[in-house]
Amino acid sequence: MIVRRHRSAALLAAVALTLTLSCKFEPFTPELHYSLNGPVVEKNPDLQGDPGAQAQLAGVLEMLVGTPKDPRFLALKDWDFDPNYWGEDLVKKDENALAALIASNRAAYREQIASIEAGDFENVFQPRFADDLWRWWLALKAEKAGDAAALKEEGVKLFSEYYPSLSNSAAFYRNQCFHCHGTEGGGNGSTSRFLNPRPRDYRPGKFKFTALKGKSRPRHEDVYRVLTEGVYTTAMPSFRRFTDAQLHGLVDYVRLLAIRGETEILLASFYTSDEGLSLESVQENYGDVVAKWRGASKQVIAAEDIPAVTPERLAHGRTLFMTPGEKGGANCVSCHGTSGRGDGASAFEVDPLTKETRRVKDEWGNEISVRDLTRGVFRFGRRPIDLYRRIYAGINGTPMPEHIGMTVTEDGKQHPMTESDIWDLAFFVRTLSVHEATVAAAPSHH
Amino acid sequence: MSSLKHFLLRAVITLLFLAVPILGVWTFVKAEEWGLWFPPTYSTYGPSIDFLFDVIMWMVAVTFVGTELLLVWFFFRYSKKDATRATYTHGNHTLEMVWTAIPALLLIFVAFSQMKAWSTVKINFPEDGPYTVAKPLMEIYASQFDWRVRYPDAQGNFEGADVIEVPYDITVPADTKVVLRLKSRDVLHSFFVPVFRLKQDAVPGMEIPVWFEATRPGDYDLICAELCGWGHYKMAGKIHVLPKDEFASWLAKQRENLYAKD
Numbered sequence: 001m002i003v004r005r006h007r008s009a010a011l012l013a014a015v016a017l018t019l020t021l022s023c024k025f026e027p028f029t030p031e032l033h034y035s036l037n038g039p040v041v042e043k044n045p046d047l048q049g050d051p052g053a054q055a056q057l058a059g060v061l062e063m064l065v066g067t068p069k070d071p072r073f074l075a076l077k078d079w080d081f082d083p084n085y086w087g088e089d090l091v092k093k094d095e096n097a098l099a100a101l102i103a104s105n106r107a108a109y110r111e112q113i114a115s116i117e118a119g120d121f122e123n124v125f126q127p128r129f130a131d132d133l134w135r136w137w138l139a140l141k142a143e144k145a146g147d148a149a150a151l152k153e154e155g156v157k158l159f160s161e162y163y164p165s166l167s168n169s170a171a172f173y174r175n176q177c178f179h180c181h182g183t184e185g186g187g188n189g190s191t192s193r194f195l196n197p198r199p200r201d202y203r204p205g206k207f208k209f210t211a212l213k214g215k216s217r218p219r220h221e222d223v224y225r226v227l228t229e230g231v232y233t234t235a236m237p238s239f240r241r242f243t244d245a246q247l248h249g250l251v252d253y254v255r256l257l258a259i260r261g262e263t264e265i266l267l268a269s270f271y272t273s274d275e276g277l278s279l280e281s282v283q284e285n286y287g288d289v290v291a292k293w294r295g296a297s298k299q300v301i302a303a304e305d306i307p308a309v310t311p312e313r314l315a316h317g318r319t320l321f322m323t324p325g326e327k328g329g330a331n332c333v334s335c336h337g338t339s340g341r342g343d344g345a346s347a348f349e350v351d352p353l354t355k356e357t358r359r360v361k362d363e364w365g366n367e368i369s370v371r372d373l374t375r376g377v378f379r380f381g382r383r384p385i386d387l388y389r390r391i392y393a394g395i396n397g398t399p400m401p402e403h404i405g406m407t408v409t410e411d412g413k414q415h416p417m418t419e420s421d422i423w424d425l426a427f428f429v430r431t432l433s434v435h436e437a438t439v440a441a442a443p444s445h446h
Numbered sequence: 447m448s449s450l451k452h453f454l455l456r457a458v459i460t461l462l463f464l465a466v467p468i469l470g471v472w473t474f475v476k477a478e479e480w481g482l483w484f485p486p487t488y489s490t491y492g493p494s495i496d497f498l499f500d501v502i503m504w505m506v507a508v509t510f511v512g513t514e515l516l517l518v519w520f521f522f523r524y525s526k527k528d529a530t531r532a533t534y535t536h537g538n539h540t541l542e543m544v545w546t547a548i549p550a551l552l553l554i555f556v557a558f559s560q561m562k563a564w565s566t567v568k569i570n571f572p573e574d575g576p577y578t579v580a581k582p583l584m585e586i587y588a589s590q591f592d593w594r595v596r597y598p599d600a601q602g603n604f605e606g607a608d609v610i611e612v613p614y615d616i617t618v619p620a621d622t623k624v625v626l627r628l629k630s631r632d633v634l635h636s637f638f639v640p641v642f643r644l645k646q647d648a649v650p651g652m653e654i655p656v657w658f659e660a661t662r663p664g665d666y667d668l669i670c671a672e673l674c675g676w677g678h679y680k681m682a683g684k685i686h687v688l689p690k691d692e693f694a695s696w697l698a699k700q701r702e703n704l705y706a707k708d
């Protein structure tokens with residue numbers, strides 16, 4: 001009897017112990033190393049079957065950009081800038097951006113700054129998502145231990161001008177973006193399978209939403225805008241709930257992942273078993289990739305003036321839009337359809353394998369819908385300048401082509417499309433979402 | 447078991463039962479101090495909602511404490527070792543009448559006392575101000591997982607090309623009856639602004655009018671109060687209440703920015 005009672009007590013204790021132990025909360029930490037880009041490695045037979053070669057490639061990449069825990073650009077000798085402070089340098093040079101950064105830090109760290117200003121240093125508590133700031137503050141506090149005035153001044157400056165380090169932004173990225181965009185930025189996080197469009201794979205360096213010509217890499221501002229505005233009606237949300245500093249830091253980290261990814265693609269394609277990866281080729285390719293990102297701001301599509309919308313311009317835009325390419329028009333109709341609903345013939349194609357008609361694919365290999373322009377939903381801004389830039393340069397990585405300079409035939413004469421023609425198209429596109437009735441009633445040249 | 451042991455056991459368990467009403471009331475007494483209470487209210491009808499909340503809370507508090515004490519007393523009284531056997535009864539007609547009539551009266555009281563607040567918030571939309579149900583200040587689109595506000599073009603047209611569209615940040619004038627039109631792009635969401643004491647579901651396919659008059663400029667939280675998918679927890683927004691004249695210049699600035707060159 002007594003034994004039995006003890007036994008049940010022991011059992012109870014064991015259950016209680018297991019419960020408490022299993023309740024100890026272990027936050028999930030993703031693996032902290034970058035994996036190689038599988039499909040790219042597979043394309044090069046010299047790399048594919050050779051684990052040693054793959055380790056070499058991974059090692060080289062780690063030398064160039066570090067690890068997820070400690071991301072760090074290798075600065076080449078002939079560079080006159082340090083890529084580790086890329087965004088910080090840009091922001092601190094730009095008066096408006098800096099003022100906004102400080103205002104947003106002051107709001108976010110209001111309580112810490114108030115405590116510092118009151119000289120109440122022990123009451124400064126650790127801010128969320130800013131381990132580096134906390135470390136810097138503790139170091140500063142230790143350094144200025146005897147000097148309250150200096151600690152006050154520099155402490156307030158530290159908090160209000162805070163700009164996150166790359167490793168802090170990497171941790172923040174793992175917290176907010178990784179489940180969609182993946183550790184390497186391959187667009188292959190665990191949530192990605194369920195989304196259409198898929199989250200961006202940064203590695204090829206192709207970004208859709210920029211204010212730039214051609215296939216340029218985005219500017220800091222472009223990626224920043226994606227983070228504040230989101231890409232409406234896709235899974236990519238707006239991240240306005242975070243501070244300016246945090247968002248700038250994320251832009252820096254996205255850039256690092258993209259540079260790593262593109263360098264990887266280049267190096268993987270040049271790798272041969274005979275020569276391995278030579279130092280020169282590594283330097284050259286890495287340097288080229290970084291140079292593309294540095295040069296982005298030279299590619300801005302500037303608008304001297306936004307012309308006034310006139311019925312003539314709208315009518316001209318309509319004609320360009322509605323006339324197919326073989327009749328010398330701008331051919332929008334072939335994809336966007338006569339009603340602008342994105343149901344033109346070229347929006348679909350026959351799958352070579354299944355022989356079924358399906359939507360066209362983008363350059364990442366995912367099926368993509370041509371935008372329905374009647375719904376008033378534009379994924380990256382609805383201002384005239386936004387649409388102008390979209391139509392001017394096309395949308396990188398998708399079938400939506402570049403239109404500036406495209407040859408059209410009007411009044412029997414061939415000419416390349418000008419800025420003015422693009423404006424007409426942009427104005428016309430804006431009317432498509434106003435009301436179908438208005439569109440149908442819009443005057444036509446025919 | 448000795449009778450002393452039995453008495454102690456009864457006493458301990460009774461005290462444990464007693465801890466429930468005591469801790470329950472204690473949390474309410476301390477709620478404000480611990481930061482668990484409502485934030486202050488900054489809308490014209492906020493106080494009337496708070497009043498209703500208080501009325502109902504006091505009614506429930508009295509009932510809760512009363513029934514708990516009865517329960518504790520019954521537990522102690524009828525757990526004696528030599529307890530008399532239970533007997534069957536056919537109930538007490540008067541007692542049953544009383545405990546049916548009192549809650550019924552209370553419910554009727556609640557039903558009547560909330561009518562004014564309900565009609566103010568949900569039925570009688572402003573008709574005299576600059577914004578009305580037919581001509582709202584803005585449309586708010588809920589979608590997984592963000593809030594987008596759309597301000598009409600200068601002609602009040604929501605389908606115009608010059609609509610202003612902003613995620614997350616919702617700017618409104620203070621001391622003005624603001625009417626908005628709530629829509630959802632996908633599933634059920636709920637527009638919840640705690641400091642305005644305002645909550646309204648967004649239903650796909652419906653355009654639901656919502657109104658409030660903010661009494662104090664400032665930045666306030668907007669949250670989604672209807673579980674809408676995996677990202678529900680992060681479906682937040684900010685309501686920026688600006689003084690009237692500042693709001694007018696803010697809006698003018700947005701219209702100008704629409705034609706910005708960058």
Ligand SMILES: [Cu+2]
Pocket residue numbers: 588589590591634635636670671672673674678681
């Ligand atoms: Cu929601």
